Amino acid sequence: MNVDDFNPLIGSAIHVDPKRRYWLVRTEGGDLYDHFRHDSLIAIGFNQISLESIDESIKRGGDKPVNFLAEIIRAKMPDYRLPRYAAGQLLRFVKEIKRNDIVLIPSFGSQKITIGEVLETPITIDNDAYNVIQPKDGPMVSNYTKRRKIKWLKEVSRNRLDPVLYKLLYSHHIVSEATPYANPIDNLLNDFYVKGKETHIVLEVTTKHDIAARTLFDMGSSLLDLVDQFCKDNELGIDTSDVDIKLSLRSPGKIELTTKKAGIAALLGIIIVGIVGGGFNMYSGQSDPGVSEQTDPPRLWVGTAQS
Known part of the structure; x- marks a missing residue:
């Protein structure tokens, strides 16, 4: 031997893959948690802002595309008071999340999280989402058009999380990078692995x-x-x-x-x-x-x- x-x-x-990144994506206070899980997706709002506008901000915004996109948001959504924040979140969702990245979504009160893997880099546009009719009973359905396909891997109760992850769950951004928490997330998914x-x-x-x-x-x-x-x-x-x-x-x-x-x-x-x-x-x-x-x-x- x-x-x-x-x-x-x-x-x-x-x-x-040691280079993969990790993300926490909010679910409107848990309202979209079941829909995201059932339809194997994550989504972001700001439907008025097209992918073409986001691409334009990358091409013409130089080293500060967020400022360029913020001006587009001001023009198309004049009543929205945080255009630069929206720009940053859209750029992160559309341009930074990649295939094979890991995504976490929280339920109401973050009592549960579901962990999944991003299936493809390109964004999916679902124009039918504009016409969604909310059910009278049952979970809320997202009308967000910009979506990503996800393969959900595991749902975990809050009391089984490494307490280190609690700080991540306190973040209220639409999309938060969770890569600094990669180790406890990996340990939730695997008990014998090579990284x-x-x-x-x-x-x-x-x-x-x-x-x-x-x-x-x-x-x-x-x-x-x-x-x-x-x-x-x-x-x-x-x-x-x-x-x-x-x-x-x-x-x-x-x-x-x-x-x-x-x-x-x-x-x-x-x-x-x-x-x-x-x-x-x-x-x-x-x-x-x-x-x-x-x-x-x-x-x-x-x-x-x-x-």
Whole structure:
């Protein structure tokens, strides 16, 4: 056996593009949340402003297209008091969001978020949206014409989010860049993945009690000892002293182990599954059937004697 024997396992893991960007798109206080999910889209208003006007602002606006577009908005929407803000949001939605980017949409009160992947870079114009008739009962339907097609991947309850994401949800912009929060978002979508040169293993902590420091450190030490012993017994020529492993822990929450050594990552994954059961989802780029909320514990979990 040699370390290359683990390459198929790493190769089958989802590989996340380190250059992809992440976005939070508002849903009119949650009113459009169900419609966006059901129709697999996101959309932005300002229907009076055409794609041609936005393209013109890029071509003629020099290094400040937002100012050029703001003047167009002032002319076409004289009663709108924030033309520069609208220009910035339109440019972001139309020109910055790209295929394979990740989008989050919040429900009413941000009690849930749905995470999806942008399917194509070009904007879709739905002129029929002008004539939409709002249902008397049921969720509101968007009349916004500028749309993007989305493949929804997962719906997550607020209480299962990394608290780091709460700050993002406080943003009230129509479109907010969420790339600084890429790591906790990636960890919601995947529990075993490769991003750039690093392999990530994400474990779910299910206990609501405090975790004793000794319990945590003993667990980590035991895992590394098992990997080291396996490497030694099989003369793999690697050990955990070569690896930088980072843990980010909240209770309940997640433990993330990150390493640039693919063989170590594979061994850790195999040993963890062998000890606690469950399995890794290595194909979570596929959409969840019905985009239903995940109510069962994730595929791999860690608890304490008190949990």
